[in-house]
Amino acid sequence: MEKCLGIRFRVSGKIYYFKPNDEEINVGDHCIVETIRGIEYGSVVKKDIMVDEKTLKSPLKTIMRKATDKDHETHLKNKAKEGDAFAKCKERIKEHNLPMKLLDCEYTFDSSKVLFYFSAESRIDFRELVKDLASIFRIRIELRQVGVRDETKILGGLGPCGRPYCCSTYLFDFKTVSIKNVKEQGVSLNPAKISGACGRLMCCLNNEKETYEKLNESMPQISDFVTTNDGMKGTVQSINTLRQKVKVLVNLNNGEKEMREYDPTDLKFKKRKTYVTETEEEKEAMKLEELEKRDVKADL
Numbered sequence: 001m002e003k004c005l006g007i008r009f010r011v012s013g014k015i016y017y018f019k020p021n022d023e024e025i026n027v028g029d030h031c032i033v034e035t036i037r038g039i040e041y042g043s044v045v046k047k048d049i050m051v052d053e054k055t056l057k058s059p060l061k062t063i064m065r066k067a068t069d070k071d072h073e074t075h076l077k078n079k080a081k082e083g084d085a086f087a088k089c090k091e092r093i094k095e096h097n098l099p100m101k102l103l104d105c106e107y108t109f110d111s112s113k114v115l116f117y118f119s120a121e122s123r124i125d126f127r128e129l130v131k132d133l134a135s136i137f138r139i140r141i142e143l144r145q146v147g148v149r150d151e152t153k154i155l156g157g158l159g160p161c162g163r164p165y166c167c168s169t170y171l172f173d174f175k176t177v178s179i180k181n182v183k184e185q186g187v188s189l190n191p192a193k194i195s196g197a198c199g200r201l202m203c204c205l206n207n208e209k210e211t212y213e214k215l216n217e218s219m220p221q222i223s224d225f226v227t228t229n230d231g232m233k234g235t236v237q238s239i240n241t242l243r244q245k246v247k248v249l250v251n252l253n254n255g256e257k258e259m260r261e262y263d264p265t266d267l268k269f270k271k272r273k274t275y276v277t278e279t280e281e282e283k284e285a286m287k288l289e290e291l292e293k294r295d296v297k298a299d300l
Contacts, residue, residue, distance in 0.1 A: 001050045001051065001052055002019065002050070002051050002052070002060060003019075003020065003048055003049070003050060003051075004017045004018060004019050004020065004049050004050075004051050004060055005017065005018055005019075005020050005025060005031075005044055005046065005047055005048075005049070005063065006044070006045050006046030006047075006049055007031060007033060007042040007043065007044055007045065007063075008042060008043055008045045008172070009035075009040055009041070009042045009043075010106075011168075011169075012153070012167065012168055012169055012170055012171060012172055013172055014172050014173060015045060015046065015172055016033075016035070016042075017049065017051055017060060018031075018033050018060060018061055018062065018063045019060045019061065019062040019063065020062075020063060021062055021063045021064070021065065021066075023063075023065070023066045025044055025047070025063070025066055026044065026047060027044050027045060027046065027047050028043070028044065029043075029044050029066060029067070030042065030043050030044070030066070030067035030071070030072065030075075031043075031044060031063045031064070031065070031066055031067055032063070032064045032065050032066075032067055032071055032109065033061065033063050033064055034061055034064060035061075037108055037113065037115070038108040038109070038110055038112050038113055039064075039108060039109045039110040039112070040108060040109050041067060041071060041074075041075045041109040071109075074109065075109065078107040078108075078109065078111060079107075081107060081111075082105050082106060082107060085105050085107070085114055085116075085137065086102065086104070086105045086116075088133075088136060089102055089105060089116050089133060090102050092129055092132050092133060092136075093118075093129065095132075096126075096128060096129050096132070098124055098126060098129060099120060099121065099122075099124065100118045100119070100120040100124050100126070100145075101118055101119045101120065101151075102116060102117075102118050103117045103118055103119060103146070103151055103154045103155065104116075104117045104154050105117070111139065112139060112140060113139060113140040113141070113142060114133075114137055114139060114140075114141060114142070115142045115143075115144060116133075116141070116142070116143045116144070117144050117146055117150075117154060118143060118144070118145055118146070119145065119146055119147070119148065119150075119151045120145060123145075124145070126143050129143070130143060148198045148199055148200065149167065149174055149198045149200055151198065152165060152167060152168070152196065152197050152198040153165070153167040153168050153171075154168075155168075156168040157197055159196065159197070159202075159204075161204075165196070165197065166203045166204055167203055171203060174203070175203070175206055177200070177201035177202065177203060177205050177206055178201075179201075181201075181205045181206060181209050181212075182194055182201070182205060184209070184212040184213060184216055184241075185205065185208065185212050185241070186239070186241060187205070212241060215241045215242070215244065216241055218244075218264050218265070219239050219241060219244075219246065219264050220236050220239070220246060220264065220267060220269040221236065221239075222236050222237065222238065222239065223235060223236060224236045224269050224270075225269065225270075226246075226248055226267045226268065226269040227267070227268045227269070228248065228250065228260075228262055228266060228267055228268075229262075229266040229267070232248075232250040232251065232252075232260075233250065233251055234248040234249050234250035234251055234257075234260075235248065235249050236248055236269075237249050237259065244263060244264060245261050245262070245263065246261065246262050246263070246264055246267060247259055247260070247261050248260055248261075248262055248267070
């Protein structure tokens with residue numbers, strides 16, 4: 001096992017691990033490290049993480065040094081240059097008439113390379129654009145196409161909850177969101193309500209996934225036949241997972257029916273599999289999930 005530090009290069013970006021050097025480095029400090037993209041300036045977000053190097057694809061690199069005041073100034077200068085580089089690249093894209101949307105640009109710490117992130121509906125032949133940009137900046141140029149989820153992560157915005165998007169604030173990696181999560185939480189299978197700004201299933205549906213799965217273990221399903229603790233028999237009409245309440249349409253002795261509410265512990269039931277015809281809304285939601293799997297992902 002090897003002790004290492006977790007470093008992030010972008011806000012809500014992916015965390016990369018490096019071996020510590022002889023300096024005292026704490027969470028919140030900035031460091032200079034070498035990556036496959038070149039020399040980078042990053043922020044320490046995790047400390048004293050134990051990693052088994054045998055499970056890694058390549059050996060961990062050692063942190064070059066703790067960032068100095070001069071390094072911080074260099075980082076700020078690079079950030080200042082990004083606005084101008086973004087504008088120039090956008091002009092060249094328009095001149096070449098390329099069907100691509102420029103999202104962001106980023107300089108490496110040593111200014112040896114500038115990366116441009118863009119989105120497009122299909123593959124783009126940007127070879128002439130790269131040559132044009134290389135003649136302007138006189139450094140290495142890299143254009144990286146990203147998917148719709150990464151596009152939303154870069155641009156940011158406010159979600160239906162009124163808070164900034166999860167992906168642009170704290171989520172550093174996208175996890176699969178399935179229709180099962182939606183059903184577990186009793187959310188309407190309406191694509192307009194369960195989709196984020198990217199058009200994919202909302203990432204926040206995963207936040208309470210484990211809680212709902214645990215609570216639903218002791219709950220019957222809608223349309224299940226149950227026997228109540230007072231000897232009544234009926235059919236489950238609705239469930240409230242958070243309140244742990246079940247509404248049952250019971251058969252009374254006089255032949256009439258009545259809606260009653262029970263705790264799941266007061267019911268005896270046998271779970272059964274029923275064939276449920278997919279509605280149009282459910283089919284649309286499944287399409288969203290399939291599209292999500294096809295997204296082009298980038299380490300941001």
